[in-house]
Amino acid sequence: MNNKIISFLSHRIFVLIAMIIILVIFVSIGAPQFLSERTFHNLLNNLSILAIVSLGQMIVMVTAGIDISVGTAMGLVAMSVGLLIIEYPNMNPIIAILIGMIMGTTMGFVNGLLVVKGKIVALIATLATMNIFRGINVLINNIFYEGQYIGAEKLSTEFKNITRVEILGLPIMIYYVLLIYLIFYFVLHHTRFGRQIYASGSNIDAANTLGINTTKVLIGAYSMCGLMFGIAGVLYLSLYTSAQTDTGLGFEFITITAVIIGGVSVFGGSGILWGVLLGTLFMTIITDSLNILKISPFWKMALNGIMLLSAILINHYIETRKKK
Amino acid sequence: MQFPGTKALDDVDFKLFHNEVHAIVGENGAGKSTLIKVITGVHKPQSGKVFLNKKLVQWSSPIESQKNGISAIYQDPTLFGELSVAENMFITNFPEKNLFNRIDWEKLLAESKRILQDLNILNIINPLSKVKDLSIAQKQLVEIAKAFTINSKIIIMDEPTSSLSANEVKNLFKIIEEIKKRNVSIILISHKTEDIFSLADRVSVYRDSKYIITKKIEEINKDQLISHMVGREIKELYPKKEVNFGKLILEVENLSLKNVFSNISFNIKSGEILGFAGLVGSGRSEIAETIFGVNKPDSGKIKIEGKEVKINSPIDAINLGIGFVSENRMEHGLITNFPIRENIILHKLKYFTKNFIFKSSNAYKTTNEIKDQLKIKTSDVLQLVKFLSGGNQQKVAISKWLDSNAKILVFDEPTKGVDVATKAAIHEFMGELVSRGVSVLMISSELPEILGMSDRVAVVQSGKIKKILNREDATQENIMVEAIS
Numbered sequence: 001m002n003n004k005i006i007s008f009l010s011h012r013i014f015v016l017i018a019m020i021i022i023l024v025i026f027v028s029i030g031a032p033q034f035l036s037e038r039t040f041h042n043l044l045n046n047l048s049i050l051a052i053v054s055l056g057q058m059i060v061m062v063t064a065g066i067d068i069s070v071g072t073a074m075g076l077v078a079m080s081v082g083l084l085i086i087e088y089p090n091m092n093p094i095i096a097i098l099i100g101m102i103m104g105t106t107m108g109f110v111n112g113l114l115v116v117k118g119k120i121v122a123l124i125a126t127l128a129t130m131n132i133f134r135g136i137n138v139l140i141n142n143i144f145y146e147g148q149y150i151g152a153e154k155l156s157t158e159f160k161n162i163t164r165v166e167i168l169g170l171p172i173m174i175y176y177v178l179l180i181y182l183i184f185y186f187v188l189h190h191t192r193f194g195r196q197i198y199a200s201g202s203n204i205d206a207a208n209t210l211g212i213n214t215t216k217v218l219i220g221a222y223s224m225c226g227l228m229f230g231i232a233g234v235l236y237l238s239l240y241t242s243a244q245t246d247t248g249l250g251f252e253f254i255t256i257t258a259v260i261i262g263g264v265s266v267f268g269g270s271g272i273l274w275g276v277l278l279g280t281l282f283m284t285i286i287t288d289s290l291n292i293l294k295i296s297p298f299w300k301m302a303l304n305g306i307m308l309l310s311a312i313l314i315n316h317y318i319e320t321r322k323k324k
Numbered sequence: 325m326q327f328p329g330t331k332a333l334d335d336v337d338f339k340l341f342h343n344e345v346h347a348i349v350g351e352n353g354a355g356k357s358t359l360i361k362v363i364t365g366v367h368k369p370q371s372g373k374v375f376l377n378k379k380l381v382q383w384s385s386p387i388e389s390q391k392n393g394i395s396a397i398y399q400d401p402t403l404f405g406e407l408s409v410a411e412n413m414f415i416t417n418f419p420e421k422n423l424f425n426r427i428d429w430e431k432l433l434a435e436s437k438r439i440l441q442d443l444n445i446l447n448i449i450n451p452l453s454k455v456k457d458l459s460i461a462q463k464q465l466v467e468i469a470k471a472f473t474i475n476s477k478i479i480i481m482d483e484p485t486s487s488l489s490a491n492e493v494k495n496l497f498k499i500i501e502e503i504k505k506r507n508v509s510i511i512l513i514s515h516k517t518e519d520i521f522s523l524a525d526r527v528s529v530y531r532d533s534k535y536i537i538t539k540k541i542e543e544i545n546k547d548q549l550i551s552h553m554v555g556r557e558i559k560e561l562y563p564k565k566e567v568n569f570g571k572l573i574l575e576v577e578n579l580s581l582k583n584v585f586s587n588i589s590f591n592i593k594s595g596e597i598l599g600f601a602g603l604v605g606s607g608r609s610e611i612a613e614t615i616f617g618v619n620k621p622d623s624g625k626i627k628i629e630g631k632e633v634k635i636n637s638p639i640d641a642i643n644l645g646i647g648f649v650s651e652n653r654m655e656h657g658l659i660t661n662f663p664i665r666e667n668i669i670l671h672k673l674k675y676f677t678k679n680f681i682f683k684s685s686n687a688y689k690t691t692n693e694i695k696d697q698l699k700i701k702t703s704d705v706l707q708l709v710k711f712l713s714g715g716n717q718q719k720v721a722i723s724k725w726l727d728s729n730a731k732i733l734v735f736d737e738p739t740k741g742v743d744v745a746t747k748a749a750i751h752e753f754m755g756e757l758v759s760r761g762v763s764v765l766m767i768s769s770e771l772p773e774i775l776g777m778s779d780r781v782a783v784v785q786s787g788k789i790k791k792i793l794n795r796e797d798a799t800q801e802n803i804m805v806e807a808i809s
Binding site: 186190191192195196198199202203206207209210211212213269270 | 365366385386387388390398401402403404405406407411415416418420424425426427429
């Protein structure tokens with residue numbers, strides 16, 4: 001019994017929840033308005049966009065890969081869908097979401113092809129596409145909209161309402177996130193494809209020897225990541241009613257940090273979905289509270305870097321302790 | 325079948341009958357593993373045909389050969405640490421429910437339990453444990469259990485006993501006998517003659533990628549088998565040299581590492597070979613690693629030439645004249661993406677550099693001399709190490725210490741998984757070292773090697789030295805008695 005309690009207490013999910021509670025207590029002592037409903041709703045909305053992208057990032061990282069193009073890819077989807085809506089103002093919001101999904105999946109598929117078929121190290125391949133996506137974003141923005149940013153007045157009410165409704169007092173975004181996470185919990189943990197993603201990330205040579213089609217599995221993982229930043233791009237446009245050439249800047253960094261805090265090994269093969277959700281929540285609280293606590297944004301970047309390093313070091317420490 | 329630089333298989337024949345255990349033997353690089361990969365469809369042959377039940381087959385992937393009842397247990401484990409035993413067993417053919425093709429967990433668990441029970445190993449392997457938490461022997465058994473998730477007609481085992489201790493081998497043999505009764509044919513690849521003579525019905529020998537001979541096991545003895553493998557009679561497998569011992573070089577007193585080993589005391593004189601016998605997992609490697617500075621001991625003393633020393637890292641150890649040839653040559657001993665030349669001279673680059681410039685012709689010459697001395701089989705010393713066979717890789721790993729000034733050399737399983745000829749070369753090299761006054765600590769799981777090479781034998785059991793036997797007193801029996809009891 002005692003052992004069970006200890007193993008539960010040392011379980012990552014529990015540790016993350018405890019860390020988040022402590023963080024919330026500290027922030028609300030420093031800035032009581034943090035506990036207001038408005039801040040809370042903002043927090044959930046910000047969390048939602050990040051959590052969707054983090055999920056994609058996680059799937060890729062479980063295969064022992066990485067996708068640093070997620071931020072600019074999301075920005076490109078937001079910009080493209082925004083430009084289409086300006087061209088066709090009466091577009092059905094569902095169509096907009098579908099376009100985002102198809103666009104994102106295609107971009108993720110290209111990332112996967114480069115990594116698996118082109119045999120380019122994931123970091124380098126997605127570094128290249130990160131810049132290509134950003135470049136296309138700037139190009140189409142200049143060609144079709146004279147380099148101006150897309151603002152709220154250009155978007156239809158129906159489109160904005162995809163993300164503006166509340167259900168049971170909570171923003172609808174959080175329901176989207178839960179739905180997506182439940183679906184992918186099922187895919188990752190209860191389907192052959194999902195288990196083969198973990199297998200391929202854990203020992204790719206063995207997976208190949210056993211006849212697992214790792215090409216399909218890995219390209220599939222990058223495509224699913226693409227699906228995620230595709231959805232996130234459309235939701236971002238609707239939620240923040242803005243698409244600019246620098247939309248999604250730094251998302252790769254925050255999502256990678258969130259995924260690692262959530263317990264995914266940088267070496268692939270391990271990690272649970274709910275840890276990633278909590279890791280993202282942790283990162284969102286930190287980012288949001290910096291504004292509320294009026295800490296200079298100049299601190300933000302350095303702090304992000306410190307968080308990423310600490311997360312990796314803590315993971316290493318836990319792993320080596322487990323081995324003993 | 326061709327790999328860069330060498331032909332891996334050349335006009336090879338192999339026939340497997342119903343319900344037999346057919347052993348495949350040959351030196352490393354003889355083409356055994358490649359033959360297996362052709363049979364299972366991992367590689368495609370450039371010419372030649374494979375027939376199953378007299379029907380021509382051409383596999384496009386290992387999945388196809390699995391569907392036709394061929395499963396292989398590879399030397400390098402094909403397991404996934406983060407997944408459970410049950411998931412590992414069914415990774416390519418999960419039972420699924422109709423709706424959304426979701427995994428049928430109840431069936432998965434029930435099936436894996438049934439298979440483990442059938443093999444009589446359910447009591448030692450929990451299907452829900454993560455594979456990374458299992459011991460090497462348990463992992464080996466999971467590999468075997470995997471073969472029974474499909475209706476296997478042919479099971480291929482590549483060196484199934486190479487990382488098992490004597491007791492675990494005995495259990496494995498029992499399980500294999502059990503499997504034989506079920507109308508399954510087994511292809512057994514092994515370097516150990518004990519395995520072959522206790523399990524096989526027939527044996528086929530391959531040498532230098534060519535087929536040599538197939539014999540019924542009753543019609544051949546060990547010496548004949550070995551002579552087919554190497555193509556010549558080997559009279560002296562263990563060229564033990566008479567060496568006069570010098571002064572005490574290494575003294576270890578009451579060395580302890582918590583939960584691993586305790587009160588380890590022994591010494592080695594100059595020119596002496598001390599063998600470390602015992603079961604896998606008894607703590608032999610950890611003791612050696614501690615002396616080499618990989619682990620920090622909790623208590624105890626290490627003296628070199630009578631002076632107490634502090635060894636905090638392998639660099640300290642090397643500076644004190646201790647060399648280490650690791651068991652795991654891939655991970656610790658070699659940079660496989662580098663050529664042979666760079667691997668041999670890497671740790672003494674400064675002798676080949678002048679004014680920051682690398683003198684490649686000097687290095688080339690020196691490396692070639694070492695290559696000839698150790699008989700490393702390769703077309704060129706600029707060949708990448710990853711393209712060499714296991715035995716030749718081991719020679720490259722050992723060559724590092726050839727002209728170093730090491731006073732003490734630790735060999736951890738120096739001939740594990742290498743062929744007979746390489747073994748002889750390594751043993752000869754060891755003999756040369758001691759005749760130059762080097763002290764050798766040799767860890768080995770092969771008793772003949774321990775008996776053949778050691779001047780004294782320390783038997784390690786559960787983290788303690790049970791007994792140190794003199795060469796005259798050491799026999800297989802009294803070593804095993806100490807190691808097991």
